[in-house]
Amino acid sequence: MKKFEEKSISSERIYEGKVINLKVDEVTLPNGHTSKRELIEHPGAVAILAITPDKKIIMVEQYRKALERSIIEVPAGKLEKGEAPETTAMRELEEETGYTAESLELIQSFSTSPGFADEVIHLFLAEGLRKAESGAVLDDDEFVELLEVSIEEAEKMMQDNRIFDAKTAFAVLWAKQRLSIEN
Template structure:
């Protein structure tokens, strides 16, 4: 049995700076109809940023939806038409002030496929060198943290690291 759902109607409920919310009326595989609230997101890139072989550069950032500061790998939203690698290199420099001689694609994840189409591409950055540190987004406040790679698994297990893209990226190490 195919589990495909065909969209029979789509209504834009909200269009913001980053996301759109659409209400889809769908025909289910059994012939009945239902509705789906779908968040459309342009996608993003996350970067495992190696200061050296056993140390990662991570970012500490306040996340309003959670009302707390969390630890994440550097990441950011893709601009319309932007290629993932171009976005990743841009975000690496914006968030950390570093560029990377080695920038390798590792894989991709979908964050919440039950309601959102966001795809995050994961890269590894090595052989860092100083870039510009004056190009950060004006509404983004970040603390850089150097974390030893052998501590990360324990930090995930203890709940110190809870960000899904960050946790998922460590599957590639």
């Protein structure tokens, strides 16, 4: 048995969307009582820490409606059904930034909001970058500005909340540690 497991008694999907589904589960708690859990089902995503030969991080600035503002992030995207995370990472890197990578290495996979969502992000390190012939090919509803920033600039962006999401903060801190070990 899993420690503190909550067993589902019933599950009702109340919304099915393009990006997420929402369900409400009734669960039995470890103490025998019951409770309801509102849960978001998400197919998962990738994020790419793309580092140029001169140790700059490729980032994108885009508007995030949920926050009602623009933030600076590492390139990222949703997994397509049946697509391997590595494939998604290479595709998203090229689509959002116009770069391809010689090598792609999984840094870590992690949950984004385990209290209510099952989304897992797979963070990859992309190195050996070169400009793709096609350049960036954004989705029709995607508007981004490409940035190349140093670790120090990224840390300042974290301090002034221009970098505001966990996946990007994690990527920046990982890059800082990795680059300090290499120097």
